[in-house]
Amino acid sequence: MKIEFWGQEFHVNMVVGCIGGFLIAIMSSMFGFGGGPFMVPLMTVALRLPMYLVVGSSLLAIFFNTSVSTMRHYQFGNFDLYFFLAMFPAAILGGYIAPQIAKRVSPLVVKRIACVGLILLALNLLGVY
């Protein structure tokens, strides 16, 4: 598929994109996360698209996934209103505070901390400790 973005043309292999997107969507809706960190590498590495094209478009793609999976989770009765009301305002508030902090910390440090944190969480889930 050919797409045009800010005066440049790109060739996108939609078969790879759709299969990858489909699998990521199953996984992310199953476990209840967005899927952005998997979508961005898929689009930049597998589809060889430049970063500036990917940031917005991947967000749009996962938005489809998240809205449908929200609907489905609600349908299956997996949604708890009070729990949601406790987390939702905090998530919005966090979205406003974060950019203020972002100017002062290096993304590299954050990513390294995240790396360690994720491994710890993963080991916890796998029951290692």
Added chain:
Amino acid sequence: MKKRTGMVPWLFAAMVVLFCGSAAIGAEANAQAPALAAPTLTLDKTEINNGGTIKVSGQAPAGQPVFLEVWAADHTVRANRFDSEVDKDTGKRPYIFYITEEMPAYYKTFVPKELQPKIDAAKKEGKKWSYSALLKDLGADIAYSVPAKARTERYQSTLMASVIGSRGDQLPAMDEKENRKRSMQLVKARFQSIDKVVAAAVDVKPDGSYTADIKIREGLAPGKYKIVAVVDKKAKSEAATFENKIAFPIVYLENAGTSLNIFYPFVLSLCVAIFGVLMGAGGGFIMNPLLLALFPALPHTIVAGTVTPTVLFSQGSGIYNYSKIKFINWKLGCGIGTAMLLGGFIGPKLTEMITLDQFKFAFGWILIILAALMLWQTMPGYLARNKKEQSILKEFKKRAEEAAKGKK
């Protein structure tokens, strides 16, 4: 005439004798299988605040073990289980999905203290323990009654049905015995660990009097709880009631079946949201496993189902911001989005079908992959390439912003 009326008392007397005789025979028949007297049951208090200990005492027939069945009477939760284990008789996998909405939010059997070794032995089996076998082993199956009545539906799942995200065809309702058997599996699916459903706490004296300290843990459903003392299928005490009170900020989560301090998820969500933005990933990745690790009482379906809409908003606002400066390629986004739409339709169905342990296992590996991705992004090679990409990104964004401003 007078003579005939004189006969009546005699007749009456004869009838009384006959009646008594038959009654005596009846009593003899009963004596062959002695009916145990129903135990008595008294509580030391009728109210606890978000958990606490209730002292139970009473009198049961001497020499009989006493079981206490305790359950939450005001709140029920959903329990579901996907049966994909090989059937011992037919050797086939049944693939039947069982679900009930009527599982008590709290259900526990307290057994005599002497039975502790049996519970410990069952714990050694690890996650493969069987609730029904444990109850039978303890002799506590006579006290198992409340979940057995929970109306359970079952669906025949097929691969095709799962692919389109359906539960499958509903099978005819089960009879009482089958319902009881399946409900035991659902009790395990819902409450997970042995400690949550069985405890050895009843102290029975040789004369039949008994005492027990019933510990109700924190974070359970509020409202009325009922206790019944059981020595036999037919010898049960009247149900005694006590109330578990919770007050703000502790809130009961109806679908999750647990109550918790509402500020905990708020603070947690705030921290995770900030960190998520900083590292450039949605908060869901960290939020889900953290919630599972910190609040083991929350079912994984509820965690996944409630975190998903939370990230929806930040995505929406992100799209809005990018679309304002025309930084989204709608064709590409919608194209891949359609494929993701299908995936998002199927995923939540699968959440329901897997157990908490499978959920944790899979999520653990996903997080390891994600950590590897993150690590790769901090490698010098990636950084050098990324620097170039980022500067192009900034350049384009600047142009886009200027273009958007210019139009206005």
